[in-house]
Amino acid sequence: MTALTADQMALVKATAPVFAEHGATITKHFYKRMFNAHPELKNLFNQTHQQSGTQPETLARAVYAYAANIDNLGALGGAVTHIAHKHASLNIRPEHYPIVGRHLLGAVADVLGDAVDQPTLDAWTLAYEQLAQIMIGTEAKLYDGASWSGFRPFKVIRKHVESSEITSFYLAPADGSSAGGFQPGQYVSVKRFVDQLGVDQPRQYSLSDAPHGRWLRISVKREAGRADTQPGHVSNLMHDGVEVGTVVHVSAPMGEFTLDRSNDTPVVLMSGGVGITPMASMLATLMIESDTRPVTFVHACRNASVHAFRDWLHEVADGHPNFRRAVFYENASAQDRAGVDYDFEGRLDIGRIEEAVLVPNADYYLCGPVAFMREQREALVARGVDEQRIHTEIFGSGMLD
Template sequence: MTALTADQIARVKATAPVFAVHGTTITKHFYQRMFNAHPELKNLFNQTHQQSGSQPETLARAVYAYAANIDNLGALGGAVTHIAHKHASLNIRPEHYPIVGRHLLGAVVDVLGDAVDQATLDAWTVAYEQLAQIMIGVEAKLYEAAPWSGFRPFKVMRKQVESDEITSFYLAPADGAPAGGFEPGQYVSVKRFVDQLGVDQPRQYSLSDAPHGRWLRISVKREAGAADVQPGHVSNLMHDGVEQGAIVHVSAPMGEFKLDRQKSTPVVLISGGVGITPMASMLATLMAERSERQVTFVHACRNGRVHAFRDWLRRSAAEYPNLKRAVFYEAVSAEDRVGADYDFEGRVDLARIEADVMLPDADYYICGPVAFMRAQREALVARGVEPARIHTEIFGSGMLD
């Protein structure tokens, strides 16, 4: 790998602001350029995020962050690890990086033209090669540790409706082998062919049960869409077109959002909507291990009709002496029972449950819509919780910062 010179570092850093202004224009053109030359790569990218523009925006922010910190890559924190897990879940391999680099740099030239001189383009070429080698190295370790390579066929052993919006799929390897292990909080990618798009589409779903080797369980929310939001291609195919006995192709579990099972300190799980899925896995694991850790399970949803795992959570709170539950319903319906189905009306308000969530040395795990996670993290930090003890999971193209 060619090392960046001091002049090249200065050139990359100096041109970083270009991505603050023109980044999304460049990345949109990049994707168009790359897909025109390599249409097979559409199978690796969420085409809904392409159409909405959220994926190009996310890539533009990532390129800007890399360029702005080219002389201090440690400032990127866990971003490299986070992206590497996503890449490994999608089965992105070393041979893909030269293709991406060629078209990304080509898009820079196409959009900016004479504003980019050859020396600056050369500096960006070396910078991209450096980043590619970093990502390839991290991803190689993930692939080496994974229980299987690529997408593996699984058979749907059971399909269980969990709420009006969420359905669980119990998946066992089609060849009868063990399902393999994972860490509670991790996710898998599931690949389905979408007729409307003419390509395979991968979607990432958190595993929602404890690891035990017999099956993997994912719990999928039907994305019905709205006036300005397209229905979810894969989620609707899973709900309407995948029944017991069907074969789906699944990647190995990935994700750095995972329960630290070596600790004995308290755990606070905070979820909104379908964000309950990794929390269910974490709680189920603690219960299966007969852990003595103190656990507070905070969940928010609209009402009982969309509250997945409602009865399981109620039983768990009754059976597991170390568990405290705080369920918030924003729009309570007539059939919802306070104290049984839910505990509080309205949105999550940590001030109402402060004694149950502000626990010494606790770790906080948050999953849900981006705005929900941002609000909960800010509320915790305002109460003096160290950011290092707050863990979040983000899917799609959302960003907390």
């Protein structure tokens, strides 16, 4: 691969503001171009996010960040690792990168026209090739360490309703072999054919049980849709069309949001809504592996009807003296039991539980809506918690910064 010259880096960096202004237009046109030429690639991309515009916007932000830091890629931090895990979970392979590059650069030329000259396009071509090699190399290491390659058939051996919105699916390999290991906090992609779209659609779901090799458990929230959002194609298919005995295709576990199991420092797990799923995996693992490691479990949801794993949390609290919990119900009903189902009424407020969560040397794990995680992180940092000890999981197109 030909290296970028200093002048070419300067050209790419100078055109970064163009992506800030026109990026979403370019990336929307890119996806249209690519899918017209390679409709089979629709099976790799969330078509709901395509229709809503969130995926093109996310790509535009990523391209802008890369261009703006072309001369200092270390400034991108963990973004490359985060994207590589997502790609590996979707089975993105090296042969896909030339296709993406050809249509992305074509979209730049189509949208910007005479505003971009050939030297600039040449610089962007080399910049893309550089990025592709970085991603391919990072993803190769993930594939090498994965429990299996591609999508593997699993059979549903149990289906359990956790709340009015969330149902758990216990998945065992269809060939009877081991389900393999994973790190608590990781996720898998599950692929289902969506009749309305005419394509397979992968969706990523956190694993919600401790690793033990017998099965993998995912806990899926039904996305019913609202006035401004469409119902979730795959989540509704899982709830309504996947029963015990159904075979689904599952990728190997991926994700860098994982529990540090190497020490005995205190752990604070904080979740909102369906963000409880990776926390359940972390908590189950901690309860198995350590009798002495202090664990504080903080959760926020609307009320008991949507509170997944509620009964299990009661059992954990009764059986482990090193476990503390703080559950907030924003809209507790008359049937919800204060002190049993929940501990505090209202939105999660760290100011009300400082004694429980401000633990010396603790590691903090946050998962939930982006606004929820941003608020909790800011509250922790304001109270002196080292940002390096705060770990977050982000799905979809949201960003904390």
